[in-house]
Amino acid sequence: MNRKILVIFSSIVMLLPLSGFYLNGTLTNLIKLEYINSDNVLSDINSSIKNGDLIFQTSVSSQSKAIQLATKSKYSHCGIIYQNGKDFYVFEAIQPVKLTLLSTWINRGKDGKYVIKRLKNGDKLLTPPVISKMKNVGERFKGKNYDLTFEWSDDKIYCSELIWKIYKEATGLEIGRLQKLKDFDLTNPVVKTKMRERYGNNIPLNEPVISPEAVFNSNLLITVKSNE
Numbered sequence: 240m241n242r243k244i245l246v247i248f249s250s251i252v253m254l255l256p257l258s259g260f261y262l263n264g265t266l267t268n269l270i271k272l273e274y275i276n277s278d279n280v281l282s283d284i285n286s287s288i289k290n291g292d293l294i295f296q297t298s299v300s301s302q303s304k305a306i307q308l309a310t311k312s313k314y315s316h317c318g319i320i321y322q323n324g325k326d327f328y329v330f331e332a333i334q335p336v337k338l339t340l341l342s343t344w345i346n347r348g349k350d351g352k353y354v355i356k357r358l359k360n361g362d363k364l365l366t367p368p369v370i371s372k373m374k375n376v377g378e379r380f381k382g383k384n385y386d387l388t389f390e391w392s393d394d395k396i397y398c399s400e401l402i403w404k405i406y407k408e409a410t411g412l413e414i415g416r417l418q419k420l421k422d423f424d425l426t427n428p429v430v431k432t433k434m435r436e437r438y439g440n441n442i443p444l445n446e447p448v449i450s451p452e453a454v455f456n457s458n459l460l461i462t463v464k465s466n467e
Contacts, residue, residue, distance in 0.1 A: 287355070287463055287464040288320055288327060288355055288463065288464060289320075289322075289357065289361065289365070290320065290321055290322050290365065290370045291319065291320070291321075291357070291358070291361060291365040291369075291370055291373060292319070292320040292355050292356065292357045292361075292463065293317060293318070293319060293320070293355065293356045293357070293402060293414075293454065293460065294317060294318055294319075294320055294329055294341075294344070294353055294354070294355045294356075295314040295316070295317045295353065295354045295355075295356070295451060295454075295455050296314065296315075296316050296317070296344075296345070296347075296348030296349065296352060296353045296354075297313055297314060297315055297316070297348055297349040297350075297352065298315045298316035298347075298348060298349070299347070299348070299349050300315075300316070302315075302387075302433055303315040303316070303349075304429055305427075305429050305430045305432075305433035305434075306450070306451070308424065308427045308429055308430050309423040309424050309425060309427070309430045310423055310424075310450045310451070310452040310453075311424065311452065312450070312451060312452030312455065314354070314451045314452060314455050315451055316331070316348070316398050316451065317331075317398050317399055317402060317451045317454060317455070318330055318331035318332075318339075318344065318398060318401075318402070319331075319373070319377070319401075319402055319405065320341065320355070321338070321370075321374065323338075326340065326341070327340075327341040328340055328341060329341055329344040330374075330377055330401070331344070331398055331401070332380070332383075332385055332386070332396045332397050332398045332400065332401040333385055333398075334384060334385040335381075335382050335383055335384055335385065336380045336381050336382060336383045336384075336385070336396060336401065337381065337382070338381075351466070352466055352467055353464075353465070353466060353467075354455070354462060354464070354465040354467060355462070355463050355464040355465065356455070356460040356461065356462050356463065357460065357461055357463045358412075358459055358460060358461075359459060359460065359461050364410060364412075365410075369409055369410060372408075372409040373405050373406070373409040373410075376404070376405045376408045376409050377401070377405050379393070380393070380396050380401055380404075380405075383395055383396055385397060386400070387437055388437050388438065388443075389420070389446065389448055390443075390446060391446060391447040391448070398451065399415070399449045399450055399451045399453070399454050400449055402414060402454055403415060403417075403449045403454065412459060414454050414457045414459060414460065415449050415450070415453035415454035415455075415456070415457045416449075416453050416457075417447050417448070417449055417453075418447075418448050418449070418450065418453065419444065419445050419446065419447060419448060420442070420443060420444050420445070420446045420448050421444035421445065422448075423448070423450070425442075
């Protein structure tokens, strides 16, 4: 057993008499965190992925539920995986757009669950020069603010928009079908509340949008790793 996991479980055994054999949510989450960070698990993940892979998760942010309901998808956040030395990172649009260590990114999602996808012909298309171009395109967005109103401009940017625009410019491919805001299900009370919070009474229904769900379901991608 991994040493970190052994230590945490030994601590649990010591706590059982005091807890009445009840593990609260905090302790359970700590176990999950240690498991995800174990060397064996990370080694298994790293051996399965490549530069340019896409990773999806269910975010625990305040807007995640609204995105899931509006897009009919469990996934509400995504990013591009890049390798730097021996470590893998996720290039993502949060606040601000940045690189995040892969293990940190996974831990931040709901229950540490994720799905990793790749271009069907990625070995041929995602050559070192193309990956370099993707990174250069991404540098233009690095440090920019997260786009809370999902506008199709480059002033601010959201997660699936970041992926779509990098792939489009670097490879010419459109990963996912563009839609308009009005194409989504905006009828749920949770969605309505979030829309009023962001737009007031002026909802831009004709604004082009690319959702995590549209990227996830692109027929250009295959699944290479999942712990769902």
